[in-house]
Amino acid sequence: MPRKRKTPKTRKDSQDALSRALAKVVKKKGFAAVSVGHVTRMVVSVDVDSGHLIPYSVRWDGDAVLDGLVSNQASVTVAPGNHVLTWHFNHGLESTWRHKLTVEPEGQGKRVLDEKSNTSHPNDSVSSGMEIFVA
Amino acid sequence: MLASCVLLVAMGASEAVGQVKDRRELETPVRGAWEKILEEAGAVDRVPKMKTEKERVDFYTKLLDQLLQTPEAREYQKLYPTDRERYLAGAMAMAADEAALARSANAASTNPRSVGLIERSGIVDLISTALQGTNLVSANDTAVTVNLSAAALLCSACRDLALPAATRYRAGHGLNRLSGSLTFGAKIPEKEITGFSGLPDTDKLFDVVVWDAKFRVLGDRDPRARDWDDALLGELGGLSNLSTLTSDAVTRAFLDADPTDVDRPKTLTAPFQSAFDSVVRQRTGEVANRIRRSLQVSVKFSGQHLTTQPGMNRYTGVLLADKGLGAFDGSLNVSYSAVQDVKIKEGTTVTLKQWKSTAGFVGSIWKGVFVANRSAELALTGEAVFPVDGDDMPVVRKKTYKGDLALKIPISDSLDLPFSVTYTNDPNELAKKSYVTGRLGITYDFGSLKRLAQGK
Numbered sequence: 001m002p003r004k005r006k007t008p009k010t011r012k013d014s015q016d017a018l019s020r021a022l023a024k025v026v027k028k029k030g031f032a033a034v035s036v037g038h039v040t041r042m043v044v045s046v047d048v049d050s051g052h053l054i055p056y057s058v059r060w061d062g063d064a065v066l067d068g069l070v071s072n073q074a075s076v077t078v079a080p081g082n083h084v085l086t087w088h089f090n091h092g093l094e095s096t097w098r099h100k101l102t103v104e105p106e107g108q109g110k111r112v113l114d115e116k117s118n119t120s121h122p123n124d125s126v127s128s129g130m131e132i133f134v135a
Numbered sequence: 136m137l138a139s140c141v142l143l144v145a146m147g148a149s150e151a152v153g154q155v156k157d158r159r160e161l162e163t164p165v166r167g168a169w170e171k172i173l174e175e176a177g178a179v180d181r182v183p184k185m186k187t188e189k190e191r192v193d194f195y196t197k198l199l200d201q202l203l204q205t206p207e208a209r210e211y212q213k214l215y216p217t218d219r220e221r222y223l224a225g226a227m228a229m230a231a232d233e234a235a236l237a238r239s240a241n242a243a244s245t246n247p248r249s250v251g252l253i254e255r256s257g258i259v260d261l262i263s264t265a266l267q268g269t270n271l272v273s274a275n276d277t278a279v280t281v282n283l284s285a286a287a288l289l290c291s292a293c294r295d296l297a298l299p300a301a302t303r304y305r306a307g308h309g310l311n312r313l314s315g316s317l318t319f320g321a322k323i324p325e326k327e328i329t330g331f332s333g334l335p336d337t338d339k340l341f342d343v344v345v346w347d348a349k350f351r352v353l354g355d356r357d358p359r360a361r362d363w364d365d366a367l368l369g370e371l372g373g374l375s376n377l378s379t380l381t382s383d384a385v386t387r388a389f390l391d392a393d394p395t396d397v398d399r400p401k402t403l404t405a406p407f408q409s410a411f412d413s414v415v416r417q418r419t420g421e422v423a424n425r426i427r428r429s430l431q432v433s434v435k436f437s438g439q440h441l442t443t444q445p446g447m448n449r450y451t452g453v454l455l456a457d458k459g460l461g462a463f464d465g466s467l468n469v470s471y472s473a474v475q476d477v478k479i480k481e482g483t484t485v486t487l488k489q490w491k492s493t494a495g496f497v498g499s500i501w502k503g504v505f506v507a508n509r510s511a512e513l514a515l516t517g518e519a520v521f522p523v524d525g526d527d528m529p530v531v532r533k534k535t536y537k538g539d540l541a542l543k544i545p546i547s548d549s550l551d552l553p554f555s556v557t558y559t560n561d562p563n564e565l566a567k568k569s570y571v572t573g574r575l576g577i578t579y580d581f582g583s584l585k586r587l588a589q590g591k
Binding site for chain 1: 159162166221222223296297298299300301358359367368371372374375376378379380382383384386387390394397398400401404408411412415416419420422423426
């Protein structure tokens, strides 16, 4: 027997239904937070082209962990709880560019959080993002 | 009262900035200013209730404008000495040394041909051999140009890919100012070699080899140059850092409001990052424009030699200047040239010497008027030639001048309709125009309309 869809009666009902639908879409599109289990350290790596001109920035819980013009990596402390990783790349003055942001929680495999280039994303020379990690 | 508070905050910020050695020292005040703006706007309560992405982006854009106006954010976008050193680590230790092979290039040599092809003073970036079929040659497309950059040839540190691009560039020091090119296989009409259109075989083609050496005297339009550190490392680097700092604060605010829902902050922060990216794109465009339109002055010396017969060696010295002026790019070339052993009459050879001045304004207008995202190109150029002949010159060469107005109107994504109007006192210059009346010549080409009709 098919499940009967509940008809919204008030505006609040409609908003709740919309929120639930949006939450489903968000999860489907990969907006969900990253669960890293019980780890204490994580390596954050940035790989950029040798012609990179404008400093990129990567922050872990608000602290600048990577801020430079060349490929680099840093190890961050992962305490139990929620953590925020934010990043920003600007390739607006480069004709050939690429960047790749990777995290590697201790004892786990690498995860690519952002990877773009002038060939794969010609219109995305400015790129920012964020990820929430749950430990 | 409020004004006094604002003044005190501003004074406090500028006082603090007086002692700042590193941008990171300013992070606490900037974060504080941003958190205050978020709180006063009620962002944590209001953003989740907004129904559309656009509503959220507009809301965040207003808050961002507020932040970027604060003294804290302004100071954060400056370049401090320790930041420069950190970004360009090792720059001071670099030195030019071993020789290296050429790599890549793309620049035209001295082009004696047309007032419409005024030369810019830029120096080729890196080097190599490059086949160039169109830039130099006025008669056909077979010429090959080898472009050389002194820095790329003589500085191995310039190729150490472990260093930042700006550091590598600066390792070349003064060598970055010097470049040159060698072109062979070019066929040039006699009048363009001699600069005199009154010869019997004025359109006869000669095989030539051309070399030139260019030295940049003033300015540098390379974004890796030190001149642009404040803009790239300070302003744009500051914005990159500000983007991650503020994104973190926004995410953290939503996360603190409901620590159990770790998915929701991502959807609520994404519109903020979108708003910030728009600001960064706009500011980056402004910086690029500033670099592209800065003053650059170069001097160049070139030689042009016939390969199949003796005589008519041409030597030229040119001063080249470029500067953005209003909506247009202005260029000025002033040259002095001497062409040796020119046969004016049978049995008589002379050296033709002349000054030549060419000035041009090139710009884009009417963007999106004819074709979406494409502009019409307008070029206004003028040229004057002043012969410097001795007593041995058997004919009288008069001063010639030419004014040219060219307009290229886009009619599709790739096709254009070109028009040009030329006014000159040299009738030989009007010989190949589509329509001539008096000293006025008009050129047009409707071939692209035919191709457009054919769907090409």
